[in-house]
Amino acid sequence: MTDQHDDRDDQPDYRPDTTAIRAGRPDDQTALAPVIWASSTFVSNSVDEGRAMATSTDATRFYSRYGNPTVSAFESAIAELEGAESARAFASGMGAVTGVVLGLCSTGDHIVTQHQLYAGTQMLFQAVCPRFGIDVTFVDAADPDAWDAAVVPGRTTLLFAESPANPRLDLVDLDRLGSVRGPMTVVDSTFATPLAQRPLDHGVDLVVHSATKAIGGHNDATLGAVAGSRELLDWIWGFAVLQGANASPFDAAAGLRGIRTLGVRLDRQCATAARLAELLEADARVKDVRYPGLASHPQHELAVRQMRRFGGLLTFDLVGGLDAGARFVESTRLCQLATSLGGPETLVTHPASTTHVNLLPDELAAAGIGPGTVRISVGLEDPDDVIADVFAALDTLGD
Numbered sequence: 001m002t003d004q005h006d007d008r009d010d011q012p013d014y015r016p017d018t019t020a021i022r023a024g025r026p027d028d029q030t031a032l033a034p035v036i037w038a039s040s041t042f043v044s045n046s047v048d049e050g051r052a053m054a055t056s057t058d059a060t061r062f063y064s065r066y067g068n069p070t071v072s073a074f075e076s077a078i079a080e081l082e083g084a085e086s087a088r089a090f091a092s093g094m095g096a097v098t099g100v101v102l103g104l105c106s107t108g109d110h111i112v113t114q115h116q117l118y119a120g121t122q123m124l125f126q127a128v129c130p131r132f133g134i135d136v137t138f139v140d141a142a143d144p145d146a147w148d149a150a151v152v153p154g155r156t157t158l159l160f161a162e163s164p165a166n167p168r169l170d171l172v173d174l175d176r177l178g179s180v181r182g183p184m185t186v187v188d189s190t191f192a193t194p195l196a197q198r199p200l201d202h203g204v205d206l207v208v209h210s211a212t213k214a215i216g217g218h219n220d221a222t223l224g225a226v227a228g229s230r231e232l233l234d235w236i237w238g239f240a241v242l243q244g245a246n247a248s249p250f251d252a253a254a255g256l257r258g259i260r261t262l263g264v265r266l267d268r269q270c271a272t273a274a275r276l277a278e279l280l281e282a283d284a285r286v287k288d289v290r291y292p293g294l295a296s297h298p299q300h301e302l303a304v305r306q307m308r309r310f311g312g313l314l315t316f317d318l319v320g321g322l323d324a325g326a327r328f329v330e331s332t333r334l335c336q337l338a339t340s341l342g343g344p345e346t347l348v349t350h351p352a353s354t355t356h357v358n359l360l361p362d363e364l365a366a367a368g369i370g371p372g373t374v375r376i377s378v379g380l381e382d383p384d385d386v387i388a389d390v391f392a393a394l395d396t397l398g399d
């Protein structure tokens, strides 16, 4: 687990996209690209040195489940981009989410989270937490009063938010969340990335990422990260070394490579997503187009206040319902039917017939998933080709 480099304090105040090019490059190396330390273990020079490393949250040359130099470089980049004291990388986004929840909560605790969540996180709260005697209350992410109101004084230890949220891109008011006193606050900021929003700047305690998505950016790494204060990250580290969901150095190197190009990739994805959202909004076969950058998004003003970019994801409903949704995602040719986001390829999903097929009707409704809901993760193709493909698929649905 890694703290930001102190000796960077005398650097000029670079803008975030510049920081992304330089972050996580250890000063003791002349290699410009990440060096991959594949070793699972490291030789100690003495018993004292071994003992010191076995008990240090900073140990990067003891045993790679505890820490690893390549992983540490990725952690330092994430900490720097999020404005955090410290960060820990995990083997996946779910590794990071589980590391936070089970690392910080105990039997008898109470968690507040939202209805609109990535399905894996929802299962953790719905099915796993109760097994450990941890109660969970679900609130509407977009209702800024709901979070505070659900806190049970003396029992609620964690408020866990996801913003923008899967799949309808509902937003959580980060200033309001960060101002709740008592419980620790966490934001899964995967859909935004550190270059679109920084939850810690709003007083939130921890930020979580599935770096499998836009941070890795090429669909070739499974990786997660948590960033926040040194104190909280030390607690999480204590659980994480036993949890064993540590990041691979190969994936950490892929994460560092992804961070270097994140800014330009996001610019392209955001521009295409914004154009596509506007065009879809004007089409009668489509309703309720959700994109944080659209003036019609119910929380557009909040998006402008807390996001530097509006992201590469958009969601809409097909007027034709379930059949139209399933037919649409099978009819695109350039856009592929796959569940992930933030990569070079444009991906389409139809949650009601795929990822969320097991949800009950009221659970689907609470998550904002209708029979014709379609989510698009815009990639890096020529925007005209993406738009043409989406509208050709719409044309197959008839009037």
Ligand SMILES: Cc1ncc(COP(=O)(O)O)c(C=O)c1O
Binding pocket: 092, 093, 094, 095, 097, 118, 120, 121, 162, 166, 188, 190, 191, 209, 210, 211, 212, 213, 222, 223, 224, 340
């Ligand atoms: C918002 C969000 N959080 C967490 C995860 C889990 O990440 P991973 O698949 O890397 O475990 C995902 C995966 O889709 C996600 O979309």
